Amino acid sequence: MRVEKACYETGFEKWLLVDEQFNPVEETLLFTNQLYAAGYSPNTIEAYLRDLKKYLEYLEMKDINFYTVRPLDISEFLQYVVQDQNGQERAANTVNRTIASIASCYNYHQKVLSTCPNPMVSAQILRPSSMNKGLLYHAMEGKGSVIKSYFRRKTKKRGLHRLSRDQVKLAFERFTNSRDKLILKILYHTGLRIGELLGLRIEDYDTPCNDGIGALHVIYRNExxxxxxxxxxxxxxxxxxxxxxxxxxxxxxxxxxxxxINNIFVSNKGPTKGKPLSRKAIQKLFKLCSKKSGVEFTSHTLRHTHFTELAEFGYDEAFIKERGGWAKIDSASIYLHPSTESQRSAFQRFWEISKKDYV
Known part of the structure; x- marks a missing residue:
């Protein structure tokens, strides 16, 4: 089995999971169509299919039918998939994404196609008090609980979420050409998601002028x-x-x-020269820069850094929400990681006001 991109005469491109004869795999075909119909991005669908490929190959190896899988089979698969081909343990987030992909596929088969039960066992647990509550929360049935998969692995708390100014400067010095330096600058000064950066076109930035402030226009495009x-x-x-x-x-x-080709950022050399820069190329670029600078970070770390700095300068969450492109204001808070210095400064200002009432 392999994940391939099918190109139609109309110009439409579509990711599919195919067998050795390049026939679409039955278990995933209608599910894939549903993902496209629901408006999922091609990258998300590709990730779903790669997870399902690993799962279906395991079932084939164990001679287990997709439609008769038991929860015990899922548990044994997760013990198998927890290690990669080199014997290294996969990150909990990677395993959890695989669980979510399989659960989503079985959920479609169960509720839409009625072809088989869902072996992804879950439990109803009390809703954590920190979870978002919508406007009609009080009217929801079972509002005090959420559904959680039994198979979900516990994730470790992440390490570095943001960079200091010195670390940003050090990383900037390690980039070797003007395009890469410009990519780092834009991500650091805007907090754009990597998909938004790669989707920018030449017409999406303001014409240079004598005004002190310009703008990037982040535009949703289906094509x-x-x-x-x-x-x-x-x-x-x-x-x-x-x-x-x-x-x-x-x-x-x-x-x-x-x-x-109107994308701002394109490949500089090789057979793809002048073609839109890929997400994998960006990931490789930041991985190399991390190695050279000794500062471990990704393009998304710069997003965390940008919005944390805005918060430290006093911008409220409503402004940060709009600039970051979040649907809910609560989403912005997980990106804010005040430094030790800013926390100390904030408490010092508080203490100057309140120390006269010290008990």
Whole structure:
């Protein structure tokens, strides 16, 4: 089995899980169609199918029928998949994503196709007090509980969520060309998601002028040459005019030109020169930079860093929510990681006011 991209005469491209004869795998075909119909991004669907590929290959190896899987079989599969091909233990988040992919597929088979029961056993547990409560929370049946999978692995608390100014400067110095430096600058000064950055087109930045502030226009497009889409609707992200000039200089003087390609960031060399830069290329770029600088971080770390700095400068969560493109204001709070220095400074200001009443 393999995950392949099917290209239709209409120009539409679609990820499919196929067998050795390139026939779509029956167990996943209708589920894949449903994901596309529901508007899932191509990258998300590809990830789902790669997880299901591992699962179906395991069932084939154990001679287990997809439609008669028991919860015990799922448990044994997770013991098998917890290690990669090199014998290294996979991260809990990776295993949990695999669980979610399998559960979603079985849920579709159970509730839509009625072909088999769902072996992904779950339990109803009390809702943590920290979870978001919607406007009609009081009217919900079973509002005090949530559904949790028995198979979900406990995740470890993440390490570094943000970078200091010195770490950002150190990372910047390790990037080798102007395109890569510009990518780091934009991510650091805007907090854009990587898919939003890769989806930017030449017409999406303001014309350079004498005004001190410009903007990037983050626009939702269903047809995207980079196969990247933002999660939310259109928004405007303001940036310094100095950064607008740097983007314009890169586009006009250094960016390789290929007819019909309007993405700002494209590949610099090789057979893909001038084609939209891929997510994998960005991940490889930041992995190499982390190794050179000694600072472990990803492109998403810069998103955490940007919004944490805004919060430390006094911007409220409503502004941060709009700039970050979140649907709910509560989503913004998980990105805020005040430094020890800012926490100390905040308490010092509090203490200056309250120490006269010290008991």
């Amino acid at each position: 995207n040459e980079a196969h990247q889409r933002q999660k939310t609707g259109n928004r405007i992200v303001h940036i310094p005019m100095e950064l607008i000039y740097e983007i314009d200089e890169y586009v006009t003087c250094e960016r390789p030109y290929v007819s019909g």
